[in-house]
Amino acid sequence: MLEIKNLKVSYDKVEVLHGLSLNVNEGEVVALVGANGAGKSTTLRAVSGLVRADAGTITLDGRRIDGASAVDVTRAGIAHVPEGRRVFAEMSVKENLLVGAFQRSDKDGIARDLASVFERFPRLEERQIQMSGTLSGGEQQMLAIGRALMSDPSVVLMDEPTLGLAPLMCRQIVKIVRELNSQGKTIVLVEQNARMALSVADRAYVIEKGEISVTGTGQELLHNPDIKKAYLGIA
Amino acid sequence: MNTSKTLQFALLSLAVIGGMILLPQGLGLYSVELLNIFLVNVILVCSYRMTVTTGDWGLAHIVMMGVGGYSAALLAKDAGFSIYLTIPAAGLIAAFVAYVMSLPLSRTVGFGYFIASFAIAELVRLSWLKFDTLFGGVRGLINIPIGKVFGYSLFDPVIYYYLSLAVAVICLMLMFQIDRSRIGIVWRSLSTDADLARSGGINVSYYRKLAFMCGSAFAGVAGALLVHRLGSVDPKGFDLTTMIYLVIWVVVGGTGSFWGPIAGLIVMTFFFEWTREFLAWRPLFFGGILILFLIFLPNGLDGLLRKLFDKVTSRGGAKQ
Numbered sequence: 001m002l003e004i005k006n007l008k009v010s011y012d013k014v015e016v017l018h019g020l021s022l023n024v025n026e027g028e029v030v031a032l033v034g035a036n037g038a039g040k041s042t043t044l045r046a047v048s049g050l051v052r053a054d055a056g057t058i059t060l061d062g063r064r065i066d067g068a069s070a071v072d073v074t075r076a077g078i079a080h081v082p083e084g085r086r087v088f089a090e091m092s093v094k095e096n097l098l099v100g101a102f103q104r105s106d107k108d109g110i111a112r113d114l115a116s117v118f119e120r121f122p123r124l125e126e127r128q129i130q131m132s133g134t135l136s137g138g139e140q141q142m143l144a145i146g147r148a149l150m151s152d153p154s155v156v157l158m159d160e161p162t163l164g165l166a167p168l169m170c171r172q173i174v175k176i177v178r179e180l181n182s183q184g185k186t187i188v189l190v191e192q193n194a195r196m197a198l199s200v201a202d203r204a205y206v207i208e209k210g211e212i213s214v215t216g217t218g219q220e221l222l223h224n225p226d227i228k229k230a231y232l233g234i235a
Numbered sequence: 236m237n238t239s240k241t242l243q244f245a246l247l248s249l250a251v252i253g254g255m256i257l258l259p260q261g262l263g264l265y266s267v268e269l270l271n272i273f274l275v276n277v278i279l280v281c282s283y284r285m286t287v288t289t290g291d292w293g294l295a296h297i298v299m300m301g302v303g304g305y306s307a308a309l310l311a312k313d314a315g316f317s318i319y320l321t322i323p324a325a326g327l328i329a330a331f332v333a334y335v336m337s338l339p340l341s342r343t344v345g346f347g348y349f350i351a352s353f354a355i356a357e358l359v360r361l362s363w364l365k366f367d368t369l370f371g372g373v374r375g376l377i378n379i380p381i382g383k384v385f386g387y388s389l390f391d392p393v394i395y396y397y398l399s400l401a402v403a404v405i406c407l408m409l410m411f412q413i414d415r416s417r418i419g420i421v422w423r424s425l426s427t428d429a430d431l432a433r434s435g436g437i438n439v440s441y442y443r444k445l446a447f448m449c450g451s452a453f454a455g456v457a458g459a460l461l462v463h464r465l466g467s468v469d470p471k472g473f474d475l476t477t478m479i480y481l482v483i484w485v486v487v488g489g490t491g492s493f494w495g496p497i498a499g500l501i502v503m504t505f506f507f508e509w510t511r512e513f514l515a516w517r518p519l520f521f522g523g524i525l526i527l528f529l530i531f532l533p534n535g536l537d538g539l540l541r542k543l544f545d546k547v548t549s550r551g552g553a554k555q
Contacts, residue, residue, distance in 0.1 A: 050434055074436025082434050088427040091420070098417060099424045103436050151436060 001026040001186055002047070002078075002155055007056035007066075009039075009046050016042050018210040019056065024155070029177060029187045031201035031218065033194040033231060039210040040190040041083055044157045047188075048080040049073040060155070075103055079153035083160045083190075085141040089133030093124050096132050096143055100150030109152065117146040120176070138169035145176065155186045162193050174200050194231040198222045206231070255400055259393045267392040271464050273504060274399040278406045278457040280484050280496035285410055286450030287490050288419070289443050290426030293352030294478050295336065296454055298360050301473035303329040303455025304462035305363065308376045311463070318382045318389065322402060322459045329455025330448045332359070337444040344429070353475070363470045375469025379462060389463070399460055406453050413449065414493050422446050476518075483525050489535020498536045 002024040009017040017039045024030045032040045045051045047058055049070040058066040065073055074080075079100075088096050097117060101110045118125035121142045127135065132143055141161055148156055158177070162170040170193070177200050181187055191197035198204055201218035206227065214227065221227050259267045283296045303325035310316040310324055336355050343351045363370040370376065387394045413419055421442050424432045433439050462468045480503075488499020506524075510517050532539055 048434060050430075069438070070433050071436050071438045079436075080434045082431060086428060086431045088424045088431065090427050091423055095420050095423070098420055099432065099437070100435055102417065102421055147435065 001061060002188070003057075003059045004043070004047070005057045005059075007043070007046060007058065008054040009042050009051055010054055011042075011051075015054070016210050017046070020207070020211055021056075022205050022212060022215075024186060024188055026154075026186055027181070027184065028202045029181050029189060029200055031189045031191060031197035031204040032207055033191055033197050033204060033221075034207035035231075036192070038207040040207055041159050043207070044080060044159050044188065044190055047073070048078055048157060050080075071103065074151055074153075077152075077154040079148035079151045079156050081144050081148045081156065081158045081161060083163065085137060085144045085161075085163075087132040087135070087140050087143050087147070089131065091132060092129050093132050093135070093143060094128040096147050097124075097150050100147035101152075104152065110150070113150055113152055117149055120149075120179070121146055138165055138172065141165060141169070141173065142176075149180075153185070155188065156180065157188045157190075159190045160192060161189070162191065162196060170196060194227070195222070198227075252400075252404060256397075259396050264392055267396055268464075269504075269508075271392060271396055271399055272461070273500070274396070274403045275457045275461045275464070276484070276500055276504070277497055278403055278453055278460070279481060280488070280500045281407060281410050281493070282450045282453035282457065283481055283485055284490050284493070284496045285413070285422075285453065286446050287485065288414070288422045288426060289446045290429070291348055291352075291443060291447065292482075293340075293348060293356075293447075294475065294482075295340075295352040295356035295447075296450065297473045297478040297481055298356035299329050299333055299451035300454040300458035300461070301360065301363070301468070301470070302332045302451070303458030304468045304473075305370060305376070305458075306455065307459035308379045308462050308468045309369070311380050311382075312376065312378070315380075318384070318398070318463055321463070322456055325459035326452040326456040329458070330452035333448045333451030334444065337447045340447070341440045341443050360470050360473055371469070373469065373471075375467060375471075377467040379466050379468065381463055381466065395464055399464075402456065402460060406456060410453060411493055418442070418445070480521070483521055485535075486525060487528050487535055489532075489537030489539075491534050491537045491541065495535050495537030502536065 004023070005021050007017050007020045008015060020039065020043060032043060034040050042051060046053050046066070049065070049068050049072065053066045056066065057064060060076055060078065063076070065076055068076070088099065091099075097114060101113065104110055118128070123139055124143060124146055127139070132140065135143060145158070145161070161173050165173065174196060177187055177189065189197055189201060198218040198221050204216065204218050204221050205212050206214040206221065214221065214224065216224070259270065262270070279300060286293065286296065306328040307321040307325040310321045311318070316324065336359070340348060340351055340355060363375075364372055381389045383389060384394065384398055389395045389398060421432070421437055424437070425439060425442060429439050484500045484503050485496045486499070487503055488497065489495035506520075510520055513520070528535060
């Protein structure tokens, strides 16, 4: 469904992705794990049109989307939940969600998706008129996910959704990822919390210094001795 | 907004408009002239807030008002347009000029935008000086026809006041609706986090241009109203000093709500009149007020009232 071939991206002439390739099939949860600065977030940002690729191709259902603007990528059905549970702090919860649905024009569909986000996250419904900056970290992350869902995407890119959240909240996020997946969303999950990512993923890629070093199913990687040593902290 | 709140709001608006209709009856002509200028400024501050909701604090707005003013003056003088036509035409022309200006401007952000907006606006303003056969140079344009509405001469300040009031009410209603619409929400999202908005699939540059054009259109309408009242227009009226006053009104009022800038305008207009005796000191007072607000009340009177309101309503300790 989503295919990245030989992707190269640089920031200010410093190349950070050196020809990365991966593919995501429809209905899968695919995890990208790796150390700080390996290029995980950059990969997501390249897919969603926030950074430009120097070389390589990105295709969605066979259509090239590299070089497309973030607007067109969103329209094509890819939603990005950026790192650091970013929300529009000075706007209400409901306004945040409506911004997520902005490039849609089907009023009924938007109302339906708003209702389903509220059903999924009852806390957000309770707090819909509250300024989102006053929400707790976990609630903000839910809002960030809810906002992405408002664009009715087929692929959801999630960048470090559990970063800085309490363990209970992390489990909640895992549950949400599974739920979304079972409802037909394809998910690309970037995580430093490799154990969590591998346990929820169908397949995973380990990114090392801008390239894929290992790939396999989530379970395979969880039991791979090198991965255990490098990313799971088990000797 | 639920229905009872909507009803309250509608009643309050009607009461204010009713009060504004009765107001000139008890006032002298000088005060009515002040009210005319005040109504122009109400449209001006609200339209400036409109562009500022995207986070684009610029210094071009007063010149956009001037574009509307010059357009109305030329259309009335040379083309013989009536005031019914010059006012909307001034808005459209200002929006068009704003579109052209926004092509380079939308490529700058933050401080770059602030300075670039001044430079490009100054370019427009200086062209009024330079092309003096069309725009009259330093002296500007005079003897701008004022016309009639329903057979009453607009020369009468009270009649003009009713025209201004009607225009202001229409403009405010439109701006209020835009502010609450999805477009208004998107504009506010840009000031909070433009990168995040972009990652959500919002065409940031398009919406910034749109905000500048819409704000400029209403500024153009305000300019037309001003110029028809004064009967003349010159480049001095739209210089940086005037722009700074506009910034002060909006900062004092606060941009958090639609009504903040109007509150700022009212307070500062009274202050302006009270300091008439200390003419030489006035810039010092206004500069001081600007600095004090930026330090102690960065959200303006609107933010202060909201804080007080929250304190009063949450005193019971219940959070919800």
